Amino acid sequence: MDEHAVERSNLLNTAKLAIKSLIETSMASGITSVDDSNDQLRQFFVVMEHVLQHGIKQKRSNILGQKRSFFAVAEAMERYVAGSGETLLSVRNMPSIRTSLGRARAWLRLVVMQKKLGDFARELVDRRDVIEECYEDYAFLASDDASVISGMLLGLSVLDCNLDIRREDLDNLSAVIDFSRFLKEGNYLTRSGQERSGSPSAGAGESTMSQGDLSQLLDQKAYLEEMNTKLTTSVDDLQSRLSIAQKCNDKLQAELDQTASRMNTISEKHEQFVNTSSDQHAGLGKKLEEVKKDIDAERQTYESARQGLNEMYTAVQKQLETEIKMREELEREIELQRSMKGESETAMQLMETAVHEKQDTITSLRRQLDDVKKANLAVNERLQTSEETGKAKTSQLDMLTISHTRLTADSERLQTQVTALDQRSTAAEDTLQQLSTRYADLEVKKASADADLVIERQWRSSVQTELEQERTKLQVANGELEQLRVIKTQFVELQRKYADLQELCSGQEQTLVELGSRLQLSKQEAEDMRERSDQLKQSAWADDKQVTSCRQCGQGFSVARRKHHCRQCGMIYCNACSDNQMVLAASSKPVRVCDHCYTLLLQPTKSS
Incomplete structure (x- = not known):
């Protein structure tokens, strides 16, 4: 080792x-x-x-x-x-x-x-x-x-x-x-x-055995009590968790009700917004029709003035034709703007029908608005060029009037026509200026409408984000509600197990009480056995070599008749005189005793 x-x-x-x-x-x-x-x-x-x-x-x-x-x-x-x-x-x-x-x-x-x-x-x-x-x-x-x-x-x-x-x-x-x-x-x-x-010390062995059984029973009882306390603490913990979960459930239910009310208010605001946007679209359509009628009327007056100018001066007619071409380009651009406005209206309708495509529509509308702004800038530049050409025309007209005054000898009729032509040209310039002012007003109105549209889109996006947040909160609340239901079922199962364990613990306590009573009886019996064993004569263990015959019957020992020690008195007997088996205080199993000791040990038991 x-x-x-x-x-x-x-x-x-x-x-x-x-x-x-x-x-x-x-x-x-x-x-x-x-x-x-x-x-x-x-x-x-x-x-x-x-x-x-x-x-x-x-x-x-x-x-x-x-x-x-x-x-x-x-x-x-x-x-x-x-x-x-x-x-x-x-x-x-x-x-x-x-x-x-x-x-x-x-x-x-x-x-x-x-x-x-x-x-x-x-x-x-x-x-x-x-x-x-x-x-x-x-x-x-x-x-x-x-x-x-x-x-x-x-x-x-x-x-x-x-x-x-x-x-x-x-x-x-x-x-x-x-x-x-x-x-x-x-x-x-x-x-x-x-x-x-295995020495025959009667008292010490029995007391040790009984004390060991008592300590084992007490250990089992203490173990059961400890298990019972652990189960009680676990049940109390689960009850506290269930109360907390119920409070959380009530809180989530209140938040769910608040979320539902918010969603209702948001839907009402959305409907109001849709109604106001439809009204605004209708008003803008009416305004555009009125502007279109005004432009048509002014176009007619401009065409009549242009015909008079074509009759009087060929040069002015060429310049007026270029202005007509520019005006037609301007009308085309206005029609392009109208078409873009229609596209924006259709985009708004698509945005109302499909909320999830809102961002793509907004980006496309922003691009279209940028294009419209660029077109407006181009129109303004063309208007400026047209004004410069008008000034050039007025200068040319002044030169023509000067030349006409120099050529007064040619014809008075030409002079009157020139003066009428001047008046008509000034009237055309006035109408053109009025048209430019009206167009500027329309641009201002369009800018305000675009700003309102941007505000409306921002408000819609904020409403959509709030709606998504409320939906996520609702999903989280539903998940927690499911978890609470699972915890409730587990708590019911634990309550059932706790009741079963309580019944088992009560049965084991009753068993321990019965074992304690049996232990007391066994202890009393052991004390009686100890008293009886003290009363018997204690002898030394007899030597095999010194004894040649049975102590009781006196017959000699041989190969057929063997020697046997009595475990109580220690003397040597034959098999017939010591064939009794009995549990002694010094042993836990039945051992051999002689007839005399067997009779002495059984006397108190029979009398009792």
């Missing part, structure tokens, strides 16, 4: 003794609550520290020279053990602890107070990957003996530990095991040896 095997064996025996002495001492005294003053508890912490620290891997690059403690193992098991994160966080936040070993000791005491050390040890033994990562191959927890200690640690749930960690100097605490406690008279090693040898 190597050195590490010896260490593991010593740790196993010491841990067994520490756990047994702590539990059985507390159960024997009847006080299940222990504190810092209990020496057994202190030695238990020292032993568990050696067990958890045995064979732990150390970091290679440790500049400060501090050894690695089993607190790193607790941190590695944080994701596997439920509720260990809060314990580790509270240990890290302790200002009085500065070293890793001190934090490990504080963690060990907190886990014992929370009755979770057994669960942690069992989970750690099952996690071989964590053990391989944190411990060497020769470590105690890496061996099969660790499962024995993890099973024994579950019995600590019967104890209530009340410790004040802040008073102790856990960084400089002495970790020396006091083996003198386990070497005193009547300790557990001697007791276990007597049980293995």
Whole structure:
């Protein structure tokens, strides 16, 4: 056996003794609550520290020279053990602890107070990957003996530990095991040896057996009570969650009602906007028709003036023809603007029918408006050129009048026609100026209409975004409502399970009461048996070599008639005189007794 095997064996025996002495001492005294003053508890912490620290891997690059403690193992098991994160966080936040070993000791005491050390040890033994990562191959927890200690640690749930960690100097605490406690008279090693040898010590074996059964029953009761408290806390937690979920549901329902009312108001505003936009479109159509009629009338007057000018002057006729061409181009541009206006109206209708294509329509309309603006600029430039040509024409007319005055001798009729022509040209210029002013007014009206259209589009886009947000909120509320329904069904199922567990717990409590009563009866019977055994004559175990005949019938022993010891008095009898079987205080199974001892042992039972 190597050195590490010896260490593991010593740790196993010491841990067994520490756990047994702590539990059985507390159960024997009847006080299940222990504190810092209990020496057994202190030695238990020292032993568990050696067990958890045995064979732990150390970091290679440790500049400060501090050894690695089993607190790193607790941190590695944080994701596997439920509720260990809060314990580790509270240990890290302790200002009085500065070293890793001190934090490990504080963690060990907190886990014992929370009755979770057994669960942690069992989970750690099952996690071989964590053990391989944190411990060497020769470590105690890496061996099969660790499962024995993890099973024994579950019995600590019967104890209530009340410790004040802040008073102790856990960084400089002495970790020396006091083996003198386990070497005193009547300790557990001697007791276990007597049980293995099967010596006829009647009183000690029976009391140990009854006390062990009582401690087992108390452990089961404490475990059931702890499970009941856990279930109660879980049900309370679920009830609080359900109340919070109901509050959230009511809040979401109120928000849903508000959203529905907002959607109704938005739909009403949308209808009003559609009606006002249709009215505006109708008014703009009427205005455009009136402008068209005015332009037609002015065109007719202009054509009549142009015919008179063609009759008088051929040069003026050519210039007027160019002006007519320019006017026709202007009319074409106006018709283009009308067509673009119609296209914008159709785009507005499409925008009302298909909301999802609104952005594309808006971009196209913006492009069309830019083109219209460019066309308007071009028209203005052409109007300016036409005004310049009109001024040139007036200058030419002035020159013609001057030449006409010089040629007054030619014809007075020509003079009167020239004056009439001047008057007509001034009238045409006035009409042209009026047309330009009306066109400017129309441009101003069109700009205001375009601004109103942009505002309307922006308002519609904002309304659409608000509508999308309300829809998303409605979807989220529906999802949360479904989750609440699922939680409600789970809560009903948990209530049913809680009722079943309550019934099971009540049945188990009744069973424990019955077992306690049976235990009392068995204890009384054991005391009666002990009294009867004391009354019998205790003899030494007879030697086979000295006895040659049966003590009762006197017949000699041979190969056919063999010797048999009575397990009560120790004398030697033949098979016929010792064929009785009976359970004694020093044994748990029926053993051979002689007829005399059998009669003495059965007398009190028959009389009772």
